[in-house]
Amino acid sequence: MIRNKIFSLFILLCFSGVAADELNTKDQLRYQSLIQEVRCLVCQNQSVAESNAELAKDLRREIKLQIKDGKSDSDIKKYLFDRYGEFILYEPAFSQKTFFLWFAPIILLMMFYGWFKKIGN
C-alpha cells in the first residue's frame, strides 16, 4: 500500500505538468471499459461513465487512481463490491441466485430447440 503510494507519487513527479493526471493509452482503454461497468448509485440507470453526479466523479477519480497504482480490474471491482455491494456492478457475479440468469442462454436454447423439433414434425 505504502509502496504503491510512493510509486504513484513518483509517477506524479515524473509527469508533473499537463499530463500528470492522464493515463497511458492502454490504461485509458481499461479505464473506459471499467467505468462503464460500474453503476452510478444515485442516478437512475447510468454507469459512472455517463453520469455527472458528484459520487460518479469521485468513483471515476478513485478508479483512475487505482489503475495508476497498478491494480487489476478484479481488484478494483472487489474494492467497489466490498463497499457498495453487488448492486454497483453491472455484471452480476455468478452465484447460486444468478445461476438461472447465467445459464439462461443454454436453457432457453435447449427449450426452444425442443419446441422447434415438436412444431417441425
Place this chain on the structure above:
Amino acid sequence: MTRRLLPLVLFFVLMGFLALSLYESESELPSPLIGKPIPEFSLENLITQQIHSNTEIIGEVSLINVWATWCVGCEIEHEFLVELSQDETVGIPIIGLNWKDDDQLARLWLNQLGDPYSIVLKDPEGKTAIDFGVYGAPETFLIDSNGIIHFKHIGPLDREIFEKDFLPVIGELN
C-alpha cells in the same frame, strides 16, 4: 393440454411478480459493511484541524453521521440531531463526517444551527465516504464500542426512525 397451459401459467406467474413489485416500497441498498469494523482513515478535524484516525474515535456506542451543507436532507435532520445530542437519557455521541464540503460554510452552519457532534471530521475528497459505502447524504451509521457497524440509515433521521430502528440496537449493545 398441460403443454398448452404452460405458457399461460408462466405468464400469470410473471404478472404476479410484476403486480407485487408495484407495491414494493423503494428499498434501500443494503450495506455490505454491516457487521464489519469501520474503515481505516485519518482525517482532519473540521474545528481543531487535528488529525484523527479511525481507532481514535471508537470506544463508545456512537453514531456516525455523514453530512454536508449542500445537502437538503441534512438541513431537515439537523434539528433532530441537535436535540438528540442533548438528550441525556439516550446519551449517544454523534461523530460528524463532513462530506465534500467547504470548510468555512460547514463551520458557519454549525455556528448558526448548533453543533450536535462530539467531533467533526472532514472528507473534502470523498475518499473515506467511498470506504464507508456512502452514496447520498445524509447517512447515519450505528457503531459499537469496538467500531463494528451495526446499522445504517439512509436519508434524514428523525425521532420516529431513531426510536424504531436505532434504539433497540443501542439497547442491545449497551
Place this chain on the structure above:
Amino acid sequence: MIPELGQVFLVAALASALLQFLGGISSLSKNIPNIELFVERTTAMQTFFLIICFGLLTTSFLQDDFSVLYVASNSNTALPIAYKFAAVWGGHEGSLLLWVLILAVWTLFLSKDKALKSLPELRIQSLSILGLISLGFLIFILYTSNPFERLLPIPIQGRGLNPLLQDPALVIHPPTLYAGYVGLAVPFALAVASLLTVNNHQWAKHARSWTILSWMFLTGGIALGSWWAYYELGWGGWWFWDPVENASLMPWFVATALMHSLIVTEKRGLFNGFSILLAITAFSLSLLGTFLVRSGVLISVHSFASDPQRGLFILMLLAFFTGSALVIYSIKQKKNRSEKLHPFSRESLLLLNNVFLCASAGLVLIGTVYPLILEMLDLGKISVGPPYFNFVILFPFIPLLIFIGIAVFSNWRNDSKNILKKVLPILFLSLALGLAFPFIYGWSSLITLVGIYLALWTMITGISPLIRNQFSIKKTLVFMPMMLGHIGLGLMILGITVTSSYGITFDDSMSIEQSSRVGDYEFKLTKIGKRNGPNYLAQFASIEITKDGKYIQTVYPEKRVYDSSSMAMTEAGIEANLFRDLFIAVGEDIGGGSWSMHLQYKPLLRLIWYGPIVMMLGGLIRVFLSKRNEETYQ
C-alpha cells in the same frame, strides 16, 4: 371550455369503442343484419372523436392554457412553438392519448382494407377486438390519467417541457415507436379473431402487411431512440440495455419472427399455431413495454413519474388481453397440420431462425426482470447490465446469422441437396473480405472477426438473388424486401462489431490552444464562449479537428442550462461521415482554464442507423408489392 369539450369527446370515443366491441361480439353467436356496416361506422366514429380530442389538447397547449394541469406541467410560454406540439405527448397523459389515437387510426385503416372484405367474419371480429383494446385504454385514461383535468388556482406560468425532450428526434421518436407498438395490436386481433371464427390459416395473408408495417415503425422508432441517445445524452453511447430500451427490443424480436413465420403460414399453411402465439406474444410484449415505462418498477433513465395505481391498471389490461387470448388459443387451436419437413427446407430454416429470435426476446426478458424477481424473493439487489446482455445475446445471434445465409438458398418443401455447394463460394468470399478488416483496423479479437464475417455473410447472401439474376431489378423485385432486410441487418451488425471493437474513447482535460489526440485525429480547443438560446443559456467550446495536419472541421459542443430546470444538458459536437464519427462533449470547468472533454472516435458507427433504414425500405417495398398484387387479383 376547450378541456371540457375534450372530455366530452373522450367519453364519446369510449362509447363508440364500446359499441364497436359489442356490435362485433354479439354477431358471433347470432346473425345480425348490417352488423358489418355498424362496426365499420363505429370504428370511424371512434377515430373521428379521438382526432378531435387530440386537436383540442393541442389547442390548449398552443394557447398556453395553464388551467389544464397537463399543459401546466409540460409546457410554458417560453417554449418554442414546434415543441408545444411535441409537448402534447411529452408526458404520461398525452402520450396515452396518442397511444389510443394511433390505435384508432390503425383500426380505421384495417376497416378500409379491401382484401379483408372477402372474410367478413374475420373482419368484424378483429375490429371488435381492437375496439375492446381501445375501450380498455380509454377507461384507463379517463380513470387515472385524464389529460383534460383542470388545475386550480391557475398558475401564471407552466413548468415547461423536460429539456431532454426538446429535440427534433424526440418529437418523432415516441409517435414512431407507438405506431409500432400499437400496430402489433392488428395481427393480434386478426389472430384471435381467426381462432374465434374461421379458425384456419387465412388470417396470415392479411396479417402479413400489417405486421410488416408495424415492424417498420418499431424499427424506425428504436433506431431514432438510439440515435437521439447518442447525440443528446452526452456520453456518446448508442445502446445501454436500459429496461425501457429492452422493452422496445423484445417486441421487435418477436415481430421479426412473426413476419417470417407468417410467410410460411400463408404460403404453406404450416405453423399456424406458432404464428398465432407469436402474434399474441408480440402485442403482449408491447403492452409489457408500456407497463415497464409507465409504472416505474424498474430503475431506468427513462422513468416517468410512477404511480402504482396506473401500473396496476396497465398490468390488469395486459393480464386480461394476453390471458384471454392464451385461453382462447388453448381451447380453440386445432392440432397443427403436420408434415414431415426436411431439415434444410425453407420451412424448417425459417422456423429455426424464428426460434432463435424468440430465444433472444426471452433472454432480454429474463435479464430485464431478473433483478426484480430476486428483490421480490428477498435475495438482495443486483444489477444486470450491458456486460451480461452483450454476452448472452451472442448465443442465439451467432447461429441465427449463420442460418440466415443458408435459408436464402433453401427451397420450399424439399431438401436442396446441393445447398452447401451453392453456399461455399459465398462463405469463402465473406471470409476473404472479412480478412480486409484486421488489415484496415488492426487485430482485435476472434469474436470481432466472427462478427465481421457473419455481417458480410448476411449481406452477401442477401444480395445473391440479384447476382443470380444478372442484376435485373425486374426479375429480383420479389426478392427485394428480403434482400434489403438482410443487407440492412448485415450493415447494422457490421457497424456494431467494428465500432465496439475499434472505437476509441478518451477523457482528457484541455485548455485553450491545447490539443488532444484520439487515434489519427487531433482535437484542438480554440475557444470557450457563452451564447443565449431561446429558453436556455449555453456554454460552448470551439474545437478544431485535424488529421495529419489537414483541417477537417470545427465543431461546437455545448453545455446548456435551460431556464425551466437546473440540470445541465450536453449537446455534443459531432463530425460524421459514413466511415467514422468523431464525437466531443464538454465536461466541466476543472479550474485553471482547463476543461474536461470527452472525445470519441467511432468507426462505422453510422451503419448502426443506416442498417435499420435499409431494413425499413425493404418492408416498405414489401407492403407496396402486396398492394399491387391485390390489385392484379381483382
